[in-house]
Amino acid sequence: MLVREVMTAPVVTVPAEQTVKQAVHVLYERDITAAPVLDDEDRMVGIVSEMDLLRGEFEADPRAYARPAAEPESAPPATVAEVMTPNVRTVRENDDVLDLVDLMMTTGVKSVPVMSGSELAGIVSRRDLMGILAHGDERIRDDVVAALRDLSAETMTTRVAVHDGIVELSGDTDERAARIADVIARTVPGVVRVVHPR
Structure with a gap:
């Protein structure tokens, strides 16, 4: 599966000079956890997450302490x-989702911007990936059957069964048709693995 098949587009962005409070409203109202940050020429210069925006926004409540809370040493950040x-880690539209997942796991980032050349094309969050995995077996089977029918006449007789995202391909097809069916099935969102039972 390719990144462009799971990314969210168009992308919600925020300007670098927007106030922290404005950016909080954007992320909260759009129900997103992060947004790419653009300069005044619409170039991506960073990414801002919910955690970034929370930094310095709350003061200590004196009711929680036996003594008065200390005054903050500096003013909270004002702008995004x-x-x-x-320094934003990005992926390309035609990268493999497996590489994206590996990037998220090794770096701990939750949202990764997607580039098309030097342009921002989309963004993928962990939630987007979870949404793909949440596809039910019936939907995955229907999508695999439709892809096999639409993309190759050689795979028309292939039988498809799906259990927990694992696609089983069988039928009276020759080896070449079986290979084509395998490749096509692996491109369908939600497919975890493709097997060929004997």
Whole structure:
């Protein structure tokens, strides 16, 4: 599966000079956990997450302490540019989702911008990936059958069964048709693995 098949587009972005409070409203109202940050020429210069925006936004409540809470040492950040992560890890539209998952797991990032050349094309969050995995077996089977029918006349007689996202391909097909069916089935969102029972 390719990144472009799971990414969210168009992308919700925020300007670098937007206030932290404005950015909080954008993320909260759009129900997203992060947004790419753009400069005044619409170039991506960073990414800002919910955690970035929470930094410095709350003061200690004196009711929680036996003594008065200490005054903050400095004013909280005012703009997105002050709290964003500037060095952004990105992926390309035609990258394999497996590489994207590996990037998320090794770096701990929850949202990754998707680039098309030098342009921002989309974004993929962990939630997007979970949504693909949440596809039911019946939907996955229907999608695999439709893809086999639409993309190759050689795979028309292939039988498809799906259990927990694992696709079983069988039927009276020759080896070449079986290979074609295998490749096509692996491109369908929600497919975890493809097997050929004997």
